Amino acid sequence: MAPNRAGPARYPAVSRSTRRRSESTQKNDERILDAATREIQVVGVDRLGMTAVARRAGLTTGALYGRYESGGELAAAVWVARVRDPHFALLDRAIAALVDADETVALDGLLGEVARPRKETFVALEFLASARRVDDLEEVVLADVRQ
DSSP, rough: OOOOSSOOOOOSSOHHHHHHHHHHHHHEEEEEEEEHHHHHHOOGGGGGGGGHHHHHHHOHHHHHHTOOOOOOHHHHHHIIIIIIHHHHHHHHHHHHTSSOOOOOSSSHHHHHHHHHHHHHHHHHHHHHHHHTHHHIIIIIIIHHHHH
16 A cells, blocks of 8 residues: 555644634533532432533533543543542641641641541542442542552
8 A cells, every 4th residue: 555645734724713622622621520520529429420410511411421431431530630639639748747747737727628628528538438339430549549
């Protein structure tokens, strides 16, 4: 077979409509992750439904299924993009304060987070509790915990 001499342009031109769509797509990605995080906080990861997330995000279910194959895959994306880093940062601060006796860590802030957890903390605990039941979560959450 002869090579394709024309081939794609090395640096294709980006039109304004493509750029706008890209920004819109990025905003929709954020809306979906925010809506899924809130939905997990309200109903739990076991009852996470794509239709409810789409409704909460103000999008169609097609917009979600175009990005994620299942609620488990969406939940895994929430773990990676929204929950994992803040949760491990909280644990690192707690260990530094309690185990390492690091006096630069404010215990009041840690106690406040435990008394009134942010939604990311609540959702992280939900993920840790249910990761073994949801295959997509087990794959990412337990791997991160083991690491």
